[in-house]
Every structure is written in C-alpha cells, then in structure tokens.
Amino acid sequence: MANLKEVKERIKSVSSTQQITRAMKMVAAAKLRRAQDKIIQLRPYSEKLSAILANVSAGNSDESMTTYAQEREVKNVLIVPVTSDRGLCGAFNSNINKALNVVVKAHEGATIHVMPIGKKAFDMSKKQKFTNVTAYWDMFSKLSFETAREAAEFAMNGYEEGRYDKVVLIYNEFKNVATQIIRSEQLLPIVQTEQDSAASTSGTDYIFEPSKDFIVEDLIPKSLKIQFYKAILDSNASEHGARMTAMGKATDNAGDLLKELKLMYNRTRQAAITKEILEIVGGAEALAADK
Structure with a gap:
C-alpha cells in the first residue's frame, strides 16, 4: 500500500489537473458560443446561394459554361484537411487524419497534393510523402472570410x-x-447533390439581368468560396465543442479519481494509526510481563 506522502502528492496533482481541465472547459464554452453563432448565421446564406445557383443553372445543357464543372481524368488531387491548431479535443484531429488516409487510398495512382489548414494537419502532412501547400496552415490565427477566400x-x-x-x-x-x-466533400469539379436537384425543380422563376450565363458565372466562384468558408467555420465550432466535451469528461474523471485517492488516503492513515496503537499496546503488555 502506498504511504501517506505519496497519496497526498497524487491528490494534490490530480486537483491541479482538475482545475486546469475545468478552466479549459469554460474557455472552450465561451469560444464555442461565438463560433456557433458565426456558422449558424452563415448557413442560411450558403444554402440559399446554392439553391439559387442550382435553380438558375437547371435546364442549361452547356457544360462548358463554367470551367469549374469540367470533368477530367484525375491525375492530380488537392486535399484540404481542416484540423485545429491545438490538441486536447478528443478524437477531433485523429478522425480527420483517418478520413485523409481514406481519400488518399481512394485516389491511388494519382499525385496527392495536400493543403493543410490547422497546425495539427500541417504536422500530419509533413510526416507523409505528399506535395504540400503550406501557405494557409495558420488560418485560424487570423480567421476571417478574407483569409478563407485566398485559400x-x-x-x-x-x-x-x-x-x-x-x-x-x-x-x-x-x-x-x-x-x-x-x-469529405468534393469542392471541384462541381457536382450536383440531391438537395441541389430538388432546388432546381422547385419551379421558382427568376428575371435575369444582364443574362443567365453571366449570373451563373458570377455565382459559381462566390458559392465555392462560401462553401469553403463554411467548412472552416464548421470545423472551428466543432473544435471548441469537442474540446469542451473532452475537458468536461476529463474534469469528471479527475473528480472520480480524487474520490478514490481520498478513500485510499483515509484507509492508509487509518492503517498507520492502527499499527501505532498495536505497537503501543504490545509494548505496554511486554513491560507488564517483565514486571
């Protein structure tokens, strides 16, 4: 059984860790509120923009109207994994790494290019033999639409x-x-989803000025940039949610461990007291027997 000093030091260490995890949970909760507000505000705009684009492009059989929809033989693939800059958020980053490996395996034979966003993605990409684009990995240090637009x-x-x-x-x-x-979303070439197909058949009539093709050509780049920015904001909110959950569980686990350590401390202390009493009684009986 551990001595009292060792148990006391462990209790102090776990208590300090619990204070840190509780503080990190509170910080993550505060950041989550702001990040959640941003993604919730962007989603209606992103969905409406996609719906309009799907509707105005419906019935246009000219696939050459935009270069972003052209299908080509896949020889070079750019993968954009989005992680956090810091850890202590459960399986948040490792799940992205697993998904990255799945996408790489699905494009076996093609040259893989990786544009990591987030320090953890940057560190993961350095360990792999990919052609890396490292200009935007620190995006979360100055997160805004402008930085996402550049990427x-x-x-x-x-x-x-x-x-x-x-x-x-x-x-x-x-x-x-x-x-x-x-x-794992294909940004380019553009693919029409079931949701887009439903929007394109909604029957909404639009008046085009100056022309339908001009509007589509203007909407497509804007829609792609918004889709990219939405993925960044989604990841940012998810990171804080994952860290809040992980730190909450860590705090609870520390509390459970403290209960066990305090119980161990009390048992060890009681055993030490009992041992001292037995030694005193034994000594007293020995003295009485000598007389």
Missing part, C-alpha cells in the same frame, strides 16, 4: 489552370456540442 481562390485557380483535377475538403461538420460529423 479558396488558390484551389480554384489551380483547378482552372489544370494543376489539380479534383479538390476535396475534409472537415468536421458542427452538429452540436457532443457531435461532430466527418465530411
């Missing part, structure tokens, strides 16, 4: 110029504090 434009220009034949986003979609959903 999106880099990917879009690379696709338009033929340097990349496919662009894939990997990120955590924010559902709630305890739930984050891993998404």
Whole structure:
C-alpha cells in the first residue's frame, strides 16, 4: 500500500489537473458560443446561394459554361484537411487524419497534393510523402472570410489552370456540442447533390439581368468560396465543442479519481494509526510481563 506522502502528492496533482481541465472547459464554452453563432448565421446564406445557383443553372445543357464543372481524368488531387491548431479535443484531429488516409487510398495512382489548414494537419502532412501547400496552415490565427477566400481562390485557380483535377475538403461538420460529423466533400469539379436537384425543380422563376450565363458565372466562384468558408467555420465550432466535451469528461474523471485517492488516503492513515496503537499496546503488555 502506498504511504501517506505519496497519496497526498497524487491528490494534490490530480486537483491541479482538475482545475486546469475545468478552466479549459469554460474557455472552450465561451469560444464555442461565438463560433456557433458565426456558422449558424452563415448557413442560411450558403444554402440559399446554392439553391439559387442550382435553380438558375437547371435546364442549361452547356457544360462548358463554367470551367469549374469540367470533368477530367484525375491525375492530380488537392486535399484540404481542416484540423485545429491545438490538441486536447478528443478524437477531433485523429478522425480527420483517418478520413485523409481514406481519400488518399481512394485516389491511388494519382499525385496527392495536400493543403493543410490547422497546425495539427500541417504536422500530419509533413510526416507523409505528399506535395504540400503550406501557405494557409495558420488560418485560424487570423480567421476571417478574407483569409478563407485566398485559400479558396488558390484551389480554384489551380483547378482552372489544370494543376489539380479534383479538390476535396475534409472537415468536421458542427452538429452540436457532443457531435461532430466527418465530411469529405468534393469542392471541384462541381457536382450536383440531391438537395441541389430538388432546388432546381422547385419551379421558382427568376428575371435575369444582364443574362443567365453571366449570373451563373458570377455565382459559381462566390458559392465555392462560401462553401469553403463554411467548412472552416464548421470545423472551428466543432473544435471548441469537442474540446469542451473532452475537458468536461476529463474534469469528471479527475473528480472520480480524487474520490478514490481520498478513500485510499483515509484507509492508509487509518492503517498507520492502527499499527501505532498495536505497537503501543504490545509494548505496554511486554513491560507488564517483565514486571
């Protein structure tokens, strides 16, 4: 059984750890509120923009109207994994790494280019033999639409110029504090989803000025940039939710461990007292026997 000093030191250490995890949980909760507000405010705009784009492009059979919809033989793939800058957020970052490996395996034979966003993604990409684009990994240090737009434009220009034949986003979609959903979305070339198909057949009539093709050409780049920014905001909110959950569980576990250690401390102390009493009684009986 451990002595009293060792148990007391462990209790002090666990108590200090519990204070840290409780503080980190509170900080994550405060940051989560702001990040959650941002993504909730952006989603209606992003969904409406996608719906309008799907509607105005419906019935247009000219696939050459935009270079962003052109299908090519996939020889070069740009993957954009979005992680956090820091750890202590459960499986948040490791899940992105697993999803990245799945996407890489699905494009076996193609040249893989990785544009990491977040320090953890940057560290993971350095360990792999990929062609890395490292200009935007610290985006979360100055997160804004402008920084996300620059990264999106880099990917879009690379696709338009033929340097990349496919662009894939990997990120955590924010559902709630305890739930984050891993998404692997094809940003380029543009693919029409079931939701877009439903929007395109909604029957809404639009008056186009100056022309339908001009509006679509203007909406597509804007929609892609908003989609990219939405993935960044989703990941940011998911990170704080994951860290809040992880630190909450760590705080609870520390509390359970403290209960066990205090019980051990009391038992050890009681055993030491009992031992001292037995020694005193034994000594007294020995003295009495000598007389």
